[in-house]
Amino acid sequence: MLVLLFYLGDTMYTMRCDKVREVAPVVKLKEVPHTPDYFAGLFNYRGTIVPVIDLRHLIQGRPCEMRMSTRIILVDYAREDHTFYIIGLMAERVTETLRKSEDAFVWPGLNMNEAPYLGGMVMEDRDMIQYLDVDRLPQSLQFLPLIENKDYDPEET
Amino acid sequence: MMEDQDRCWKRIGVWGHDPPTCPELKRVIHCRNCEVFTRAGRNLLERELPESYKEEWGQVLLTQKGEEPAGSVSLVLFRIEGEWLALPAQLFAEIIESRTVHTVPHRKSEVLLGVINVNGEIHLCVSLKSLIGLAENGEDKKTEVRTHRGHGRLMVVKKDKDQWVFPVDEIHGIGHVYPHMFQDVPVTVSKSKSSFSKKIFKWEDTHVALLDDELLFYSLKRRIQ
Numbered sequence: 001m002l003v004l005l006f007y008l009g010d011t012m013y014t015m016r017c018d019k020v021r022e023v024a025p026v027v028k029l030k031e032v033p034h035t036p037d038y039f040a041g042l043f044n045y046r047g048t049i050v051p052v053i054d055l056r057h058l059i060q061g062r063p064c065e066m067r068m069s070t071r072i073i074l075v076d077y078a079r080e081d082h083t084f085y086i087i088g089l090m091a092e093r094v095t096e097t098l099r100k101s102e103d104a105f106v107w108p109g110l111n112m113n114e115a116p117y118l119g120g121m122v123m124e125d126r127d128m129i130q131y132l133d134v135d136r137l138p139q140s141l142q143f144l145p146l147i148e149n150k151d152y153d154p155e156e157t
Numbered sequence: 158m159m160e161d162q163d164r165c166w167k168r169i170g171v172w173g174h175d176p177p178t179c180p181e182l183k184r185v186i187h188c189r190n191c192e193v194f195t196r197a198g199r200n201l202l203e204r205e206l207p208e209s210y211k212e213e214w215g216q217v218l219l220t221q222k223g224e225e226p227a228g229s230v231s232l233v234l235f236r237i238e239g240e241w242l243a244l245p246a247q248l249f250a251e252i253i254e255s256r257t258v259h260t261v262p263h264r265k266s267e268v269l270l271g272v273i274n275v276n277g278e279i280h281l282c283v284s285l286k287s288l289i290g291l292a293e294n295g296e297d298k299k300t301e302v303r304t305h306r307g308h309g310r311l312m313v314v315k316k317d318k319d320q321w322v323f324p325v326d327e328i329h330g331i332g333h334v335y336p337h338m339f340q341d342v343p344v345t346v347s348k349s350k351s352s353f354s355k356k357i358f359k360w361e362d363t364h365v366a367l368l369d370d371e372l373l374f375y376s377l378k379r380r381i382q
Contacts, residue, residue, distance in 0.1 A: 026211055027211050027215035046218060069203055093203075
């Protein structure tokens with residue numbers, strides 16, 4: 001399957017491409033006060049307000065460097081009620097994709113309560129790339145009203 | 158960042174002044190397959206992000222990504238006198254610079270201008286202008302025509318194994334036109350005998366007539382024979 005490679009600082013990460021809707025350049029984001037530092041802001045993505053997460057801030061505690069290769073990966077994620085939402089993930093050096101077979105994905109069996117979305121590894125020659133599970137990511141981002149508050153339905157407004 | 162980079166592809170690679178000497182070329186054949194070159198290209202993206210770039214892309218991403226309607230028609234747009242005309246792009250063999258047309262003795266016709274050398278082959282050079290009947294009203298439009306920037310070219314058009322060469326005053330290039338953009342030619346025009354226009358469409362600020370290629374080449378053959 002096709003996986004997208006990206007960097008956070010000097011570490012390479014990867015995610016599956018089938019959830020990726022679009023890779024967009026960094027745009028001007030609307031900052032929202034009193035949100036966690038890793039929440040980069042909101043932006044209008046083709047008519048929908050999409051929250052953007054600074055992945056480097058979330059995982060490494062430092063914001064992404066603003067470079068041309070820093071991009072917002074727009075991914076689809078399913079809510080518990082099986083409706084789809086879009087979330088933007090900002091990462092560095094989002095320039096390459098790779099084809100990987102299913103058996104290249106390894107689960108070392110780490111019990112990561114803090115970051116359940118970072119459990120897997122992808123074997124690449126003698127190296128391994130940390131795998132980011134997009135499906136598990138939104139569960140860890142508890143401040144997003146779109147995810148947690150089930151009464152809030154953006155379709156009604 | 159780029160200054161201290163060794164641009165080996167220009168020194169010992171395929172873009173160098175001397176014959177390439179890089180030992181890696183034995184393996185990768187061309188510099189563009191080499192990791193060093195790829196890495197240098199990727200490094201170009203490690204530039205600082207200008208603020209205006211963010212603004213610009215913000216505007217781009219605002220707009221809905223409309224699906225382009227399928228089935229666009231590729232047309233070559235060209236100008237004869239003051240009229241913009243179009244022909245399907247698949248008819249075109251090539252577009253060349255103007256060159257000498259050799260007249261054919263004992264064949265004096267308004268339509269047949271002569272023969273012309275195109276890549277070593279002799280082809281008939283035909284005046285589309287007189288065939289369509291644009292020549293007469295050319296006089297009063299001359300001043301307007303001068304404001305156009307292009308220059309004369311020759312269109313080499315292929316139809317049923319025949320190749321024709323048409324001199325035109327300007328060529329815009331290939332335009333992609335969607336079927337819904339086409340409008341019918343007003344009845345008063347299309348009924349007149351000399352009209353070769355099949356459809357009309359709006360291109361930027363001008364109306365362009367799509368020529369009926371079947372009719373055009375049919376009457377061309379009859380006029381030449």
